[in-house]
């Protein structure tokens with residue numbers, strides 16, 4: 001076979017038997033891959049649609065004068081098919097306070113870039129929630145301890161990923177739930193007994209004093225912080241620290 005060379009020769013390589021095999025292989029593989037190709041996965045080259053759906057979360061932290069508004073927008077891939085899934089696409093944070101401006105812009109841009117890269121993005125939650133502020137954290141309403149603003153952003157990302165089904169709560173067994181409910185009842189009983197001899201004006205037993213968390217659960221005002229679930233729900237029962245939120249008990 002004669003091949004006429006019309007361009008300048010700039011380099012050469014000898015064709016080896018394994019190269020020939022490689023060239024032949026993809027041809028055989030294509031028919032198997034093809035059906036999968038119709039399913040769109042998240043990747044950097046997906047263009048932003050004109051309209052995205054999303055949620056805006058409000059943060060009120062004692063570390064910032066004004067409230068912060070965190071918007072996470074999602075993209076729906078393969079809409080209307082069995083492979084339909086919703087993924088976070090971008091995040092914005094709005095706040096009147098300017099003192100945190102530069103790191104917030106940096107953080108949100110990097111987070112958005114991670115969202116658009118595709119793959120597993122849930123690692124962001126643990127990474128962010130582990131950030132602590134050396135000046136000290138703060139308690140959110142409901143008694144949940146936030147070690148920093150970044151950690152609260154992490155918990156918002158967590159809530160959001162749960163709401164779109166990318167993250168799931170670890171299943172609490174029926175048995176565990178029943179145990180916590182029983183502990184709560186026992187604690188409330190003991191509180192009532194202690195409160196009876198006191199005059200009615202005693203404010204400590206007033207129902208309004210009991211904190212209400214986001215889930216509607218209430219914990220006694222005397223409760224201290226549980227180190228397992230970072231919620232002010234730890235009470236002393238029978239001389240043993242017991243968490244009325246996650247069921248943690250110092251005595252096992």
Ligand SMILES: [Zn+2]
Pocket residue numbers: 226227228229230231233243244245246247248
């Ligand atoms: Zn706990």
